[in-house]
Amino acid sequence: MTSYLISFVLCSGLLLLVYHVFLSRENLYRFNRFYLLFSLVFSMLVPVITVQIPHRLISNDIPIIEHITPVEQQQPAGQFTDEAVVGNNKLYAQQPVVSSTSYQPYLLPGIYIIVALLFLIRFILNLYRLKQKINRSDNLNLGNATLVLLDEDVTPHSFLKYIFINKHQYQNDATEPEIICHEQAHVRQLHSADVVFIELLQVICWFNPFMPFYRKAIQLNHEFLADEAVIKDHTDTPAYQYLLLAKAQQGNSLYLTSQFNYLTIKKRLIMMTKTTSEKTALCKKLGLLPVLAVAALLFSHKVMAYSLSAITTQADKPVKVTEAKKNDPTRPRRVLFATPSGSRTKHSIKDAPKNVIAAYDAILKKYNMQDGYGNIKEISDADTAALHALFVQMSIRQQDGQVVRFSKPLLPMPKNTTSKFWLAAWQKDKNYGVWIDGKRVKNETLANYKADDFDRYDYSRLTPAAIKSDGFRYQVDLMTRAYYADYYKTTMAYRPEKLEPLPERK
Template identity: 35%
Template structure:
């Protein structure tokens, strides 16, 4: 969640900065409308987009840990205190989001109720809703709300009809509805409020352009806007004639943008979108280069030499039955007790699932996508350098700072009610990896005895 918010917020900030410092100043209103809506939706989607970029890498040997050298123990996770701070946050978030959702529904209901209460007249692609009393022209979806008295007395200028009809025909209300829905979910993000202001002003640019293109008397239209300027209507979803009667709108009415300049700024915005997509979406994946496969005879001979040296002097003790603890094997009825050198070829073949030499660990780092997955504390228990930590501690490390990571499944009978994670993962920084000599080939088995019983093969054998 945190990674999503960081990526999304960075994208919104970059897109808004580009708009305010470059695009908003140019008379390319249709493109700007598309840019604002697309960049907003893209910034919400970009954390979920992954574009794989495959690079060739040497094949790595699958790392296997000896089954008996150190019996694998599924550790019980320490009891964690309830995260009341997170609970308080979600309660506050849900409360505010609920209030905003109720307000949005109420505003929509009021506008539909107003539309139902007035006299309706078809006007082009819209319906005029004539209301009692004085009201400034404003639109919502396919409705244009007007004063009945002013309409019947022909006191409403033609420019105002064109202005409001543009809001209807270009479906500006849908843009605002999208913004309001996003504000319900992301009310804590101030950039959404800046987006709404930019989109509303863009709507006015579009409507002003429609008026000035049909009536070339720009000064007359500007005077009309000043005459109609009144305090804003308290209708968050409506487009009103006097929204932001500012210097920006007046300057834009007389401004021209050449085709060359228009092409340059449009290309710049496309480059920014492509750059952010490359930064946050492209994930480098190492594709293994096929390794040379040795012959079976060579592999056996190589393994024989290594194994003889590794297990030299180690006593192999097999029991018919037994149990295990965290530190040792408790067995009954010894069926084999020999030094490794005394084993026959048949016995070595029989116990080859046990008698293999672990290879040194090869450093590997997780991808950003994998780290995001490991942040899920309901699914993963996390250790960093041997210490059990909160999953969010991974955010303090970059992928390059992690030298190695591995994990295992926690069997159901080993999980607890408070810690039901099905997986546990260990992460090592470069210092811990090097201090533990994890990348160094072990020359000898770590104990002078290997004890096991027959059924252990079902639990610890490896492919």
């Protein structure tokens, strides 16, 4: 999640920079409107796109994390550790063991939700204020828009189909037609839809520091579009410019509205006389394509692509680790990483004495597992229990320094539902192999069942070797209600913590 957020922020910042450098000074208002909105959507989607990088393109110079035995705290002279005997194994007295429950993982999500709610409340309050003004004021139909006549002295502004102007000025014909034309352009071109979109996006993505700059750029581009519409209908451009200068000191309007904004008057006056040739416009539009391609490459999620057949072949054949291969520098190494909080077992507040670590390594060494490359299935139940008793005495730092660790057991698989359609498909198509309650049955047996007779189904595609052996391509495992209830009860009753080695780094 952290990598997604960083990629989203950086990608949106890059595309906004491109806009200000190459597009913001060009008379490409409609294209710029699309580009700004597209940039935000693009920045949100790119980090979830997965790009596979062939393994051969990965440099051999990438550092590989080796297993390093954690440095233990030295015991002060004169201190002794009491011994205890568990079964046939000599263990050392356990340090105080604490639960791994921590509220730290909920801190950042909590902050995110609180701030998002504050932005949402602000948005709703602004909508409510606009609604109140509409209901309390006189409304006049103006074709595609509705005039809302306000008693207070405000700058003309619009939202959705409503144009807000001063009642006294309108009744005394003091509101220039260019002003009404400007606001009608906002209404006709649906600029409020862009504003609502960026406001809702800011509720979700408030952490992105570039969101206010996107909002400002989008609203300024709206002003350019409205000015363009006024100049098209009222051809006296200098007169309209003088009108803007004359009204530049009027009061502000509400936050959500498309405003007759005089704070950006200088830019608007410049852009009214700005022209962009078709050749320049085409070059700049085409020039964005490589920018988007680079952004997609930089901020997408990249994974290494391996040959599936090669991995399957290696997994099916047990490999005996010889001493020569063990010392081979090209041999894959185990990668150390912190155990996720949801999988972490019990641990000690303080570091365990180094003789606890030595006892843990000694048991693993019996099975050639001290570096994680032996056969974990060969470890006896007694030694597994002894390893667990030692493991929970370690601190988080010491546990994360082990290549063979314990983790919390998985919960039972949840219920899911199938349908009448799929039961018919599995019954008739011989490409499916069907198991009910762990037993292989003929496909036709499904005619005796209804969809709600099953509490769970699993569906998998077989490997080429398995297809050749069994004759069908897909395997369907179904659990009846009674079987699932028994499975759930048994799984919850026996949930030993799992002992497993860390994955390899290719």
